[in-house]
Amino acid sequence: xxxxxxxxxxxxxxxxxxxxxxxxxxxxxxxxxxxxxxxxxxxxxxxxxxxxxxxxxxxxxxxxxxxxxxxxxxxxxxxxxxxxxxxxxxxxx
Amino acid sequence: xxxxxxxxxxxxxxxxxxxxxxxxxxxxxxxxxxxxxxxxxxxxxxxxxxxxxxxxxxxxxxxxxxxxxxxxxxxxxxxxxxxxxxxxxxxxxxxxxxxxxxxxxxxxxxxxxxxxxxxxxxxxxxxxxxxxxxxxxxxxxxxxxxxxxxxxxxxxxxxxxxxxxxxxxxx
Numbered sequence: 001x002x003x004x005x006x007x008x009x010x011x012x013x014x015x016x017x018x019x020x021x022x023x024x025x026x027x028x029x030x031x032x033x034x035x036x037x038x039x040x041x042x043x044x045x046x047x048x049x050x051x052x053x054x055x056x057x058x059x060x061x062x063x064x065x066x067x068x069x070x071x072x073x074x075x076x077x078x079x080x081x082x083x084x085x086x087x088x089x090x091x092x093x
Numbered sequence: 094x095x096x097x098x099x100x101x102x103x104x105x106x107x108x109x110x111x112x113x114x115x116x117x118x119x120x121x122x123x124x125x126x127x128x129x130x131x132x133x134x135x136x137x138x139x140x141x142x143x144x145x146x147x148x149x150x151x152x153x154x155x156x157x158x159x160x161x162x163x164x165x166x167x168x169x170x171x172x173x174x175x176x177x178x179x180x181x182x183x184x185x186x187x188x189x190x191x192x193x194x195x196x197x198x199x200x201x202x203x204x205x206x207x208x209x210x211x212x213x214x215x216x217x218x219x220x221x222x223x224x225x226x227x228x229x230x231x232x233x234x235x236x237x238x239x240x241x242x243x244x245x246x247x248x249x250x251x252x253x254x255x256x257x258x259x260x261x262x263x264x
Contacts, residue, residue: 018147026144041220045214048144077169078168
């Protein structure tokens with residue numbers, strides 16, 4: 001196993017776990033009727049939206065800790081753009 | 094309806110993973126053809142793309158095919174465009190001047206919070222779409238290594254032509 005692959009082991013584990021939890025929530029949302037099913041679907045939607053953002057947050061933190069300020073800033077900018085888009089959507093709802 | 098949505102999402106996400114397309118390119122027209130309003134189909138298509146991407150992520154990382162710095166840099170500009178486009182589209186659909194969005198994989202994470210913020214994600218349909226797309230994404234990624242790329246490209250082109258023809262006739 002290469003050093004790069006070892007570096008990614010934690011994020012691979014995290015993504016696999018998130019995928020499994022999302023699948024369970026989505027299947028629950030599919031088969032369970034009523035409010036419980038809607039809540040399960042909402043949880044699945046939340047996980048699908050949150051997973052890539054958490055991944056970018058993790059990258060920003062890691063790059064900042066390693067002293068790569070440039071790409072840490074780029075990752076933080078990406079999160080800021082997405083956050084601003086969501087905030088504008090909520091305010092103009 | 095839920096079972097049909099699971100099947101549609103599974104099939105289109107598999108095809109998307111096989112051919113390297115965003116699954117929404119096929120899923121959104123099919124959803125519209127099966128009676129889903131374009132206003133609902135667009136965010137469901139993005140959910141499918143994001144789910145497929147989520148399922149494929151661990152595989153791609155394990156195979157070391159991800160360049161994070163390049164991805165984050167290009168995504169920053171794409172996200173700005175997607176957020177604005179998602180917001181603009183909400184207003185376009187509200188005035189019945191717009192139609193479905195065939196979003197790209199890279200912009201789904203940015204546009205989805207905008208659609209969620211506007212309450213445009215149909216939760217009754219989101220569960221089946223996500224479930225089908227997660228399963229289809231994994232299935233497609235596994236099949237990709239076993240199939241002939243030329244046959245795959247031709248099959249995908251045929252599917253796209255059929256979808257385009259149906260949409261042309263329906264319009």
